[in-house]
Amino acid sequence: MPTLGADMEAGTLVEWLRHPGDTVKRGDIIAVVDTQKGAIEIEVFEDGMLDKTIVQPGEKVPVGAVLALIRGTGPKEAAAAPSSTIPPAPTIAAGRAQPVAADHAPSIAALHPQAPERLRVSPVARKLAADLGVDLSRVAGTGAQGAITREDVERAGAAPIPPTPRTAAQPAERAAAMRTAIAVAMARSKREIPHYYLSTTIDMSAALAWLRAANEKRPVTERLLPAVLLIKAVALALREVPQLNGYWADGAFKPGGGIHVGAAISLRGGGLVAPALHDADKADLTTLMRMLQDVVGRARAGSLRSSEFTDPTITVTNLGDQGVESTFGIIYPPQVALVGFGKISARPWIGPAGIEARPLVTATLSADHRATDGHRGGVFLATIERLLQKPEQL
Amino acid sequence: MTPDEIKQAVVEALSKIAPEIQPGAIDSKTNVRDQFDIDSMDFLNFVLALHARLGVDVPETDYPRLYTVDDAVAYLVAKTGTAPARGSSKSGA
Numbered sequence: 001m002p003t004l005g006a007d008m009e010a011g012t013l014v015e016w017l018r019h020p021g022d023t024v025k026r027g028d029i030i031a032v033v034d035t036q037k038g039a040i041e042i043e044v045f046e047d048g049m050l051d052k053t054i055v056q057p058g059e060k061v062p063v064g065a066v067l068a069l070i071r072g073t074g075p076k077e078a079a080a081a082p083s084s085t086i087p088p089a090p091t092i093a094a095g096r097a098q099p100v101a102a103d104h105a106p107s108i109a110a111l112h113p114q115a116p117e118r119l120r121v122s123p124v125a126r127k128l129a130a131d132l133g134v135d136l137s138r139v140a141g142t143g144a145q146g147a148i149t150r151e152d153v154e155r156a157g158a159a160p161i162p163p164t165p166r167t168a169a170q171p172a173e174r175a176a177a178m179r180t181a182i183a184v185a186m187a188r189s190k191r192e193i194p195h196y197y198l199s200t201t202i203d204m205s206a207a208l209a210w211l212r213a214a215n216e217k218r219p220v221t222e223r224l225l226p227a228v229l230l231i232k233a234v235a236l237a238l239r240e241v242p243q244l245n246g247y248w249a250d251g252a253f254k255p256g257g258g259i260h261v262g263a264a265i266s267l268r269g270g271g272l273v274a275p276a277l278h279d280a281d282k283a284d285l286t287t288l289m290r291m292l293q294d295v296v297g298r299a300r301a302g303s304l305r306s307s308e309f310t311d312p313t314i315t316v317t318n319l320g321d322q323g324v325e326s327t328f329g330i331i332y333p334p335q336v337a338l339v340g341f342g343k344i345s346a347r348p349w350i351g352p353a354g355i356e357a358r359p360l361v362t363a364t365l366s367a368d369h370r371a372t373d374g375h376r377g378g379v380f381l382a383t384i385e386r387l388l389q390k391p392e393q394l
Numbered sequence: 395m396t397p398d399e400i401k402q403a404v405v406e407a408l409s410k411i412a413p414e415i416q417p418g419a420i421d422s423k424t425n426v427r428d429q430f431d432i433d434s435m436d437f438l439n440f441v442l443a444l445h446a447r448l449g450v451d452v453p454e455t456d457y458p459r460l461y462t463v464d465d466a467v468a469y470l471v472a473k474t475g476t477a478p479a480r481g482s483s484k485s486g487a
Binding site for chain 1 (some may be wrong): 403412413414433434435438439441442445451452453454455
């Protein structure tokens with residue numbers, strides 16, 4: 001079960017889209033998992049052959065649990081997938097804080113086979129025991145070397161009821177779960193990340209004039225929103241200031257493998273997701289606009305992909321449409337920065353001819369002081385401002 | 395297409411963006427963006443839905459003319475060349 005964000009602890013397998021024996025390629029969607037963020041399509045991270053599915057539809061398992069085995073291209077190598085290659089979420093210091101994790105404490109322990117264990121228990125059996133509430137220390141193992149098998153656990157469980165397959169959580173239930181997930185992630189951010197905040201006002205005259213002219217020539221299906229210019233400017237600025245693009249993990253900054261901008265998207269009915277626009281710095285504006293439309297549509301329909309949750313290397317939030325002038329965001333761990341844009345509105349500006357009304361936007365940066373200092377953050381915001389003055393080069 | 399059909403198309407386009415909208419609860423004189431918490435991406439999708447349904451490509455400069463349902467219907471009636479109550483109009487000359 002891949003972690004689809006720092007706020008995710010468990011997921012319910014909805015269905016397998018590929019079956020044992022199928023050949024799978026990196027990027028293939030092999031399963032659908034239901035989470036607080038909606039149904040998410042799980043992608044494979046390695047080429048190989050789907051050997052065995054371990055978690056069955058309807059089962060809820062914690063992050064890190066093995067969903068299936070994928071036999072790699074090497075002769076006898078069986079790799080756990082897809083969680084094996086996803087950068088592990090920084091240790092969920094959760095057991096205490098989160099009820100969900102507590103429910104699954106036994107199976108979380110199963111994720112660390114190197115830890116000393118008193119009992120020989122197969123992961124499946126351990127998971128089943130957790131689900132059925134069976135105390136493993138009271139189960140007699142009948143497997144090899146006295147290992148406790150799934151069958152042993154089933155026998156020990158009062159009534160071994162197979163898990164009821166269910167498709168997706170009800171909207172109200174999901175909204176509540178998402179609220180909890182956001183609470184966990186944001187509380188963790190404020191507990192662990194020493195934020196610093198910077199703000200600057202950017203003249204958007206050139207950018208909006210360029211956009212207006214460009215949109216006049218474009219059919220409605222290819223029209224651009226100002227948000228696309230802002231996101232592109234952030235992505236390009238990160239090339240110059242890569243220290244803000246990546247993660248804080250294990251006491252050090254780890255640069256992102258690409259510039260994957262998480263676009264904060266509010267959902268109708270409450271809640272928020274920030275899926276990745278992959279390689280946003282390399283996409284031209286038309287492509288980036290399509291990517292944004294696609295991801296907003298799928299976020300609101302509840303069908304995002306696993307990589308979109310795991311990959312963002314920075315988040316951009318644009319609360320402008322709600323009419324606020326500026327937003328000081330909370331960093332989404334383990335990222336190290338969040339850029340906020342307020343509403344683009346006509347405000348006084350000192351130009352060559354004195355005071356003029358110009359469209360301005362307040363850009364803010366929330367950054368992790370462990371990874372960077374204010375000077376670096378200031379250079380970054382200044383770079384965004386500079387880039388937005390030459391919209392034709394974005 | 396009659397003005398009623400166009401109004402229905404407008405309401406359907408809105409419902410697509412904000413599924414919680416009850417068609418009967420729409421105030422046709424109030425800005426839909428405030429009424430239904432519609433952001434710029436939603437609004438673009440609204441314009442796209444109208445384009446798909448009615449074949450009208452609304453230029454950006456005309457977006458403000460779509461802000462209320464009544465205004466949008468009037469604008470789209472003119473754009474689609476529907477002659478609404480022209481026969482019954484007093485200024486028939």
